[in-house]
Amino acid sequence: MGRLTLILLTSTLLSSYFHPGRVVDAQSIFTIREVSLSMEPSNDVPRDTNVTVRCRAVVSSLGQEVLNRQYTILKDRVQVYTKTTTSSEDLLYPLPMARAFNSGKYTCQIAIEDKREVSKYQKLTVTGLSKPELHLNKAVVNEGEEVTVRCTAPGETGSIIFYFYEDSKEIKEEQVSSNYAETKIRFTSTGIHKCHCAYTVVVVPDAFRSEQSNIVTVSVKEIPYTPVLEILPIYKIYEGDTLDISCSLRRPQYNSQSTQLILSQGTQLLSSGTKDKLNHSLVALAKHSGEFECRLEIGNVVKVAKKNVSVTELFSLPTLTMSPVEVFPREPLTLICKSESLASERLHKEELTYTLEPSDAYLIPRGAGVFQGKALNADFNYTCTATAKGIMKQSKILTVRPKLPVSAPKITVLSKVILGRPFEILCNSSTGTLPINYTLLHDYMPMDMITVKQPYEEARFTVTITRTDDISKYICQANNGRKELSRRLDATVIVPLSHPTLTVVPTLGEIYEGDHLYLICGVQGTPPVTFKWYRVGNENPLYSTTSNSNNTDYQVKDLAKHHSGMYFCEAINPANTAVGSNPVTIEVRMALWKKALIGGICLLVLAVLALLFVLYYRSKRGRREAAAELSVKPSSPKSDDSLRLNLTHDTEVYNAATVRVDRAVTSVWSERPPEAANDEETSMMSNEPDVEYTEVVHTRAVDSAQVPLKKGTDTVYSELQNAPHGATDPHDYGSVEYAELNGEKPEINHSYTEVNNYQDLPVPVD
Ligand SMILES: *[C@@H]1O[C@H](CO)[C@@H](O)[C@H](O)[C@H]1NC(C)=O
Ligand SMILES: *[C@@H]1O[C@H](CO)[C@@H](O)[C@H](O)[C@H]1NC(C)=O
Ligand SMILES: *[C@@H]1O[C@H](CO)[C@@H](O)[C@H](O)[C@H]1NC(C)=O
Ligand SMILES: *[C@@H]1O[C@H](CO)[C@@H](O)[C@H](O)[C@H]1NC(C)=O
Ligand SMILES: *[C@@H]1O[C@H](CO)[C@@H](O)[C@H](O)[C@H]1NC(C)=O
Numbered sequence: 001m002g003r004l005t006l007i008l009l010t011s012t013l014l015s016s017y018f019h020p021g022r023v024v025d026a027q028s029i030f031t032i033r034e035v036s037l038s039m040e041p042s043n044d045v046p047r048d049t050n051v052t053v054r055c056r057a058v059v060s061s062l063g064q065e066v067l068n069r070q071y072t073i074l075k076d077r078v079q080v081y082t083k084t085t086t087s088s089e090d091l092l093y094p095l096p097m098a099r100a101f102n103s104g105k106y107t108c109q110i111a112i113e114d115k116r117e118v119s120k121y122q123k124l125t126v127t128g129l130s131k132p133e134l135h136l137n138k139a140v141v142n143e144g145e146e147v148t149v150r151c152t153a154p155g156e157t158g159s160i161i162f163y164f165y166e167d168s169k170e171i172k173e174e175q176v177s178s179n180y181a182e183t184k185i186r187f188t189s190t191g192i193h194k195c196h197c198a199y200t201v202v203v204v205p206d207a208f209r210s211e212q213s214n215i216v217t218v219s220v221k222e223i224p225y226t227p228v229l230e231i232l233p234i235y236k237i238y239e240g241d242t243l244d245i246s247c248s249l250r251r252p253q254y255n256s257q258s259t260q261l262i263l264s265q266g267t268q269l270l271s272s273g274t275k276d277k278l279n280h281s282l283v284a285l286a287k288h289s290g291e292f293e294c295r296l297e298i299g300n301v302v303k304v305a306k307k308n309v310s311v312t313e314l315f316s317l318p319t320l321t322m323s324p325v326e327v328f329p330r331e332p333l334t335l336i337c338k339s340e341s342l343a344s345e346r347l348h349k350e351e352l353t354y355t356l357e358p359s360d361a362y363l364i365p366r367g368a369g370v371f372q373g374k375a376l377n378a379d380f381n382y383t384c385t386a387t388a389k390g391i392m393k394q395s396k397i398l399t400v401r402p403k404l405p406v407s408a409p410k411i412t413v414l415s416k417v418i419l420g421r422p423f424e425i426l427c428n429s430s431t432g433t434l435p436i437n438y439t440l441l442h443d444y445m446p447m448d449m450i451t452v453k454q455p456y457e458e459a460r461f462t463v464t465i466t467r468t469d470d471i472s473k474y475i476c477q478a479n480n481g482r483k484e485l486s487r488r489l490d491a492t493v494i495v496p497l498s499h500p501t502l503t504v505v506p507t508l509g510e511i512y513e514g515d516h517l518y519l520i521c522g523v524q525g526t527p528p529v530t531f532k533w534y535r536v537g538n539e540n541p542l543y544s545t546t547s548n549s550n551n552t553d554y555q556v557k558d559l560a561k562h563h564s565g566m567y568f569c570e571a572i573n574p575a576n577t578a579v580g581s582n583p584v585t586i587e588v589r590m591a592l593w594k595k596a597l598i599g600g601i602c603l604l605v606l607a608v609l610a611l612l613f614v615l616y617y618r619s620k621r622g623r624r625e626a627a628a629e630l631s632v633k634p635s636s637p638k639s640d641d642s643l644r645l646n647l648t649h650d651t652e653v654y655n656a657a658t659v660r661v662d663r664a665v666t667s668v669w670s671e672r673p674p675e676a677a678n679d680e681e682t683s684m685m686s687n688e689p690d691v692e693y694t695e696v697v698h699t700r701a702v703d704s705a706q707v708p709l710k711k712g713t714d715t716v717y718s719e720l721q722n723a724p725h726g727a728t729d730p731h732d733y734g735s736v737e738y739a740e741l742n743g744e745k746p747e748i749n750h751s752y753t754e755v756n757n758y759q760d761l762p763v764p765v766d
């Protein structure tokens, strides 16, 4: 044992040495293992049982330490009992002589230090309630006298509702938090009355109802005092008749208790007094129909006598009406005042007179109840009164509101008017009594109608037009009994743009370097139009302008080769439609003078070749023969000669000329290479008067095209080939309109091609 103790001690010391932070607190080492609640003797008991609520808590702890246990008993989640103890014994909560009120769900809660545990609930049901007891302070009472009634629920607690019964009919209910209730009852009739009571104990959510109490009988004695109500006449009372009413007291002679009589009708007190009889006279009116009451008060006792009176109307309340129902100012107006029903047995029609108020109402009486005149300019209130046998009856107020005629309506458009698109037309009369019917007319034909009933309501019509001149055919009519027409609708019609075209001047195919180019963009539609020119491939427009005309141009000055390309234009107008033309291919050709120069050189070469050929041919025949022939016919060339030389010199000159031509040929080739040719030289050559080249050009041009030229003329040849190719370029779209150049003739063949192309292509879309 001693060794074991030593080991334990050592290990404890060691562990506390190595774990200095872990200090054992013996007080707090415990655990609440279980809390349970039970009812003794059982969960369901009859009333008056001594019930004990037992709460058992199982707590585990290290040993002898003292734990403060705080017990709480809850009934239906409300704390009913609490106790703090150090004992580990069960907590007992006694419910001696249990009552219905003790019924409910009980739980037990235990708290030790900061630990807390709650038991499951146990339901206690206490059955049976004590029998209620009824007590009255008097057994015999006079009629009208009050009795104090008391109902007791012996031994019960909690919230109790008591019910009182007179002859098995519930007459009162009282909710109290004690076990009795008191109330006062006044018996309405004489004789024997049987009373009892009962109660209910409310234990939310349940209610327990008791049995009936004992029955107590009360004898109600009649007081020998009676109120008597007499009304004369008894039958057929008409308005205007005098009503004699008496309220009197009938009583035994020997009795002289003080009394009070009260005569009333509805809430109206007619008469009252302490004497034995009340007299009252009145002129019967329709409003007197109803119950008259004669009331007798003797101390607390009240006795009442009632009688119904029915007063027949001599004539009914007049009604005031107008005809026509609606009038405009100063229009004829008739007001009719009439009592619909008449007690003909008492009253002749003629006895009934009608008057109109106010009397100076500009209306003149015309027969019974008819008043005629003209409507005023403003609102006016009228009433009328019917009178007969001293009885006057006034009609309700009739307010005559003359209508304000409509003013000529204004017709406007609420948005841009774009051809072919819907837009809104607004019609509005600045004045006029509502409701106003607005009718939209087109060519005087009603199209649509809108009734404006409220202020600020709008008469909007949605229409679409397909022709510009349609807009002025719209007219609006306002009608509120008086009709007015508006003017014709006046609005700018925007025609959406269509048929955009890009026209090029000069004519396509005749555009040369250095020219001034006009790109004319035209469109159909309403200006202002914003035009934009684009070159295909460029995102941004080359130029943009807004014009009030439906076409405008963009100019390129001093054309150069690099201006070649595809162009198109775009047009936008307030209809917000952007339309674009078809693209046009522009080919800037070589300048005319360059061509002319090249052409000239070619001719020269051909002429030289021809000359050489002739010379060669002639030399074959022999010089002399040739010379002789020439001397005979100096001015007519040989028929087989394609070259026609018109020599103006003499025979002797011819010889010289032959030499000269020979020389000239060599000099041309040697001194003037074609690529070095300039403008002056070309014109000089073509203007040379002596030689007629025409035929040579015509025939030889075809041949020469096939004949390979000398190196120096190669480039010239290719340019010539390019020119016709460019003119029939398949990229030339037909939509282009070719304008004629001023002073320049269009090439016939060329135009023809263009026309054909135009027909082949689709018609531009709008
Ligand atoms: C209930 O307890 C009371 C005292 O608290 C006692 O007088 C009575 O006899 C008990 N009733 C029963 C049925 O045990
Ligand atoms: C009431 O009228 C009756 C007759 O109808 C008359 O005898 C009596 O004196 C009148 N009483 C009063 C208080 O005027
Ligand atoms: C009088 O008439 C009312 C309603 O018609 C009715 O409720 C009431 O009982 C009548 N009173 C008498 C005394 O006849
Ligand atoms: C007419 O009578 C009405 C009340 O019924 C009143 O509000 C209104 O002001 C009167 N009009 C005139 C013009 O007197
Ligand atoms: C119609 O005209 C009146 C008076 O000019 C103006 O006060 C009103 O606002 C207009 N109504 C509409 C819907 O434009």
Ligand SMILES: *[C@@H]1O[C@H](CO)[C@@H](O)[C@H](O)[C@H]1NC(C)=O
Residues within 6 Å of the ligand: 436, 437, 451, 479, 480, 481
């Ligand atoms: C306005 O139109 C409605 C409906 O068609 C019609 O009943 C009313 O009589 C018209 N009002 C007028 C003043 O014409």
Ligand SMILES: *[C@@H]1O[C@H](CO)[C@@H](O)[C@H](O)[C@H]1NC(C)=O
Residues within 6 Å of the ligand: 495, 523, 524, 525, 526, 550, 551
């Ligand atoms: C555009 O202008 C041309 C000539 O100026 C004219 O013939 C054509 O009708 C116009 N088109 C439109 C829609 O205004």
